[in-house]
Amino acid sequence: MTLVSAFDDDALGRLDAVGLTKALASGAVSRVEVVDAAIARTQKVNPQLNGVAFEAFDAARARAAATTRYGGFFDGVPTFVKDNSAVEGMPTMEGTDAWDPRPEPAHGDFARVYLSTGLVALGKSQLSEFGFSAVAEHNRLGAVRNPWNTEYTAGASSSGAGAFVASGAVPIAHANDGGGSIRIPASCNGLVGLKPSRGRLPLDADMRQMPIKIVANGVVTRSVRDTAAFYREAEKVWRSSTLTPIGDVTRPGRARLRIAVFTKSVKRECSPEVREHTLRTAELLERMGHRVDYLDAPPVPASFIDDFLLYWALLAFALVRGGKSRFGETFDRGKLDNLTLGLEAFAAANLHRLPVAVARLATLRRRMLPRVRDYDVLLTPTLAEVPPRVGHLDPTAHYDQIVERLVDWVAFTPLQNVTGDPAISLPLGHSTGGLPVGMMFSARMGHEATLLELAYELEEAVPFTSIAAAVAAESDAGSR
Numbered sequence: 001m002t003l004v005s006a007f008d009d010d011a012l013g014r015l016d017a018v019g020l021t022k023a024l025a026s027g028a029v030s031r032v033e034v035v036d037a038a039i040a041r042t043q044k045v046n047p048q049l050n051g052v053a054f055e056a057f058d059a060a061r062a063r064a065a066a067t068t069r070y071g072g073f074f075d076g077v078p079t080f081v082k083d084n085s086a087v088e089g090m091p092t093m094e095g096t097d098a099w100d101p102r103p104e105p106a107h108g109d110f111a112r113v114y115l116s117t118g119l120v121a122l123g124k125s126q127l128s129e130f131g132f133s134a135v136a137e138h139n140r141l142g143a144v145r146n147p148w149n150t151e152y153t154a155g156a157s158s159s160g161a162g163a164f165v166a167s168g169a170v171p172i173a174h175a176n177d178g179g180g181s182i183r184i185p186a187s188c189n190g191l192v193g194l195k196p197s198r199g200r201l202p203l204d205a206d207m208r209q210m211p212i213k214i215v216a217n218g219v220v221t222r223s224v225r226d227t228a229a230f231y232r233e234a235e236k237v238w239r240s241s242t243l244t245p246i247g248d249v250t251r252p253g254r255a256r257l258r259i260a261v262f263t264k265s266v267k268r269e270c271s272p273e274v275r276e277h278t279l280r281t282a283e284l285l286e287r288m289g290h291r292v293d294y295l296d297a298p299p300v301p302a303s304f305i306d307d308f309l310l311y312w313a314l315l316a317f318a319l320v321r322g323g324k325s326r327f328g329e330t331f332d333r334g335k336l337d338n339l340t341l342g343l344e345a346f347a348a349a350n351l352h353r354l355p356v357a358v359a360r361l362a363t364l365r366r367r368m369l370p371r372v373r374d375y376d377v378l379l380t381p382t383l384a385e386v387p388p389r390v391g392h393l394d395p396t397a398h399y400d401q402i403v404e405r406l407v408d409w410v411a412f413t414p415l416q417n418v419t420g421d422p423a424i425s426l427p428l429g430h431s432t433g434g435l436p437v438g439m440m441f442s443a444r445m446g447h448e449a450t451l452l453e454l455a456y457e458l459e460e461a462v463p464f465t466s467i468a469a470a471v472a473a474e475s476d477a478g479s480r
Contacts, residue, residue: 004048004147006041007168007468014468017077017171017226024076031076035064035120038078041169042122049167051144051160053083054090054101054124063120072118073233079114080173082158083124084131085217086204087111095127095157096337097140098323100330108204110217114174117233125160125173127181128395129337130319132312133402134184134410135159135393143390146188147467148435152387155188156181158220162189165220166467172226178215179312180382180413183425187382187438190427190465191220192227192455197445198420199240200231206326212311212361214417222466224455225250227424231448243446252460253453259285260372261379262295265411266305270384274437277429278381281439284461285379292379299371299378300415304364305407307357308414310350314358316343342399365419365445376450382425382438384411416442424451427464 007014011033015023023029039057046052064076081087084094086108091101107115115121126144128136136159137143144159146152147167154163158175162185165173175182177195186193201217221227228249235245261282263275270278286292320340323331333341347354372378385408393405416423423442431437443450 002149003467003471003474004045004150004167005467005471006045007471008037008041010037010040012037012041012168012171014168014466015171016223017074017221018223018229020077020171021074031064031120032061034076035060035078035122038122038170042164045147045167045169048150049145049147049154049163050142051126051154051163052123053093053095053126053141053160056090056121056123059089060120060122072116073229075118077119077172078122078170079119080123080125080161080164080170081111081114081121082161082174082176083127084176085110085174087121087124090124094130095136095138096129096335098332098335099327109202110204113202113234113238116237117230119172122170125158125164127157127159129340130316131157131178131181132316132343133157133339133393133395134180134406137390137393137395145390146387146435148190149433151389152435153188153390153393154185155387156184158182158185161185161220162191165222166190168468172219172221172230174217175220176215176217177417179417180410182216182218182220183382183413183423183438183440184410186220186425186427188387188436190436190467191222192224192424192426193220194218194227194231194424194448194451195416195422196231196448197243197422199242200422200448201234202238210315211358212418216417222464224452224459228452246448246452249449249452249456251453252457253450256289256291257376257450257454258374259290259292259377259379260295260375261292262298263381264296265298265384266300266302267407267411268384270381270411271386273431274381274383274385277437278379278439281428282379284458288457288461293375299368301360301364301367303360304415307360308418309403309407310347310353310357311361313343313347313350314354316340317347320344337395338397338399339395339402342403361418365421368419376443377454378442380412380440382412382440383409385409386431386433386435386437412440421445422448422451424455426455426458428458428462430465
């Protein structure tokens with residue numbers, strides 16, 4: 001196993017984002033030192049991980065050196081923004097080469113909130129084309145690789161974010177999730193990834209236009225407290241009018257929860273290794289005093305996968321057919337990958353089925369409620385298998401092969417994108433090959449605090465292993 005680590009004896013050290021804010025506040029390190037260290041770390045690991053879509057290092061240094069403080073709890077903490085969100089002065093290329101890049105004239109709605117917390121953007125992180133694939137293997141820029149083993153994918157459209165946080169380049173990074181792309185890179189890279197409730201954080205205008213708003217913005221981090229602190233601080237800047245605030249969650253909850261666990265999706269049973277991790281997690285929860293019930297079948301209608309795939313294809317249809325009006329005259333569909341074009345063709349051939357599929361998806365949460373009303377939390381694997389090797393989901397392969405493999409692997413995460421419920425992936429295990437294995441916990445709409453309290457409890461019981469710790473363990477073993 002080849003670990004890619006950016007951790008060093010510099011201003012960032014092994015600190016998480018909250019630890020870094022304390023070091024900055026005490027004067028132990030300066031904003032300039034912290035940003036310079038993050039840039040040096042990114043430059044060190046990017047040749048192996050390939051997570052940068054656009055670098056804005058000079059702008060980050062200028063912001064860090066400014067005498068005017070920008071305010072916000074995370075003032076001076078370096079980050080990356082995923083390259084499907086608008087940031088002033090940076091292009092938004094959506095993971096594709098299909099048009100000529102141009103800088104954004106202003107922040108989008110999400111970046112205004114995100115950067116108002118004080119985070120300093122070093123640039124944009126790579127994603128799959130339009131976020132459609134569960135791996136980022138870009139035609140021109142190449143694959144984003146997993147820092148735990150570069151022969152494997154970093155996972156999902158938020159691959160660059162996951163790779164950089166896990167490797168230690170930055171402690172926190174923006175990710176967003178339309179089918180699992182906060183939770184999937186969290187699982188693949190050994191991170192905490194909370195997809196919040198629908199409406200918890202703002203969306204840019206293009207994502208607000210979806211018939212069913214399946215996308216949610218969020219972050220990936222190395223600690224539960226970083227994720228909790230981010231949502232606390234984001235609520236100070238922008239708060240949903242329809243959801244109960246998450247508030248300041250800082251410790252495990254006292255309530256014992258009713259938890260349902262299932263390891264079978266509509267598509268398939270997960271792999272034996274992943275199933276074993278899931279059942280071990282369920283046993284741990286029982287020992288903690290939670291009530292755990294084991295479900296033989298998922299509480300999801302059999303039509304769900306077909307309906308979701310058709311809706312996914314509708315989004316590709318809209319992007320491809322409206323490419324020139326949305327992206328400008330330089331848009332060239334001939335530069336799109338086979339997955340995007342295949343989804344567009346699939347939607348075109350099945351437009352007559354869309355009204356029924358969308359109607360079923362729109363009522364999914366209500367139809368599921370009788371099956372899960374007795375539970376506070378659902379536990380499943382985040383993914384049906386451990387991360388695949390780079391190339392397994394090659395976007396230049398035949399469309400049918402890509403989709404079959406995608407549906408097989410990403411069997412659990414799309415559900416909460418449709419229902420709008422929150423879900424969190426936690427790094428509670430490692431495969432026999434040394435790759436992280438995430439466990440996913442979901443709750444009812446607006447109950448992120450329940451998930452964060454449970455996450456704190458599990459983090460205490462099973463301390464998360466970072467790449468920094470893994471490198472140190474390897475070094476110790478080699479010296480003996």
